Amino acid sequence: MSHTPGPWGYSAIPWEEGFGASFGHDGKLVAFVYGHESSDEITLLFQDVPETDEEARANFALLKAAPDLLEACRVLVSERDADVKCPVCMEDSGCLLDCPVQLARVAIAKAEGRS
Numbered sequence: 001m002s003h004t005p006g007p008w009g010y011s012a013i014p015w016e017e018g019f020g021a022s023f024g025h026d027g028k029l030v031a032f033v034y035g036h037e038s039s040d041e042i043t044l045l046f047q048d049v050p051e052t053d054e055e056a057r058a059n060f061a062l063l064k065a066a067p068d069l070l071e072a073c074r075v076l077v078s079e080r081d082a083d084v085k086c087p088v089c090m091e092d093s094g095c096l097l098d099c100p101v102q103l104a105r106v107a108i109a110k111a112e113g114r115s
């Protein structure tokens with residue numbers, strides 16, 4: 001089961017009340033999120049939908065797992081002290097940019113809206 005490949009772009013949607021956004025890739029809608037109050041004035045950047053139910057189900061599974069993946073990244077990073085040699089990339093202080101621990105830090109910042 002393969003999800004729609006990333007990176008997923010997004011488009012914030014004008015919303016009278018709350019927040020709305022669509023996520024997708026290559027013009028294909030992956031997900032739509034909103035705060036409350038539906039509107040007829042939605043303009044979707046991503047007009048197409050996944051070509052197969054299998055792809056849509058894979059996208060659903062990936063989105064459903066997002067909170068668990070975030071928590072796993074937080075646990076991974078919290079177990080690393082920046083002043084101690086990283087057991088993954090073996091750097092004495094800090095990590096290499098492509099170290100999985102560093103990639104987890106970047107993913108957490110993205111998930112928390114800090115990047």
Ligand SMILES: [Zn+2]
Pocket residue numbers: 086087088089090091094095096099100101102
């Ligand atoms: Zn590292």
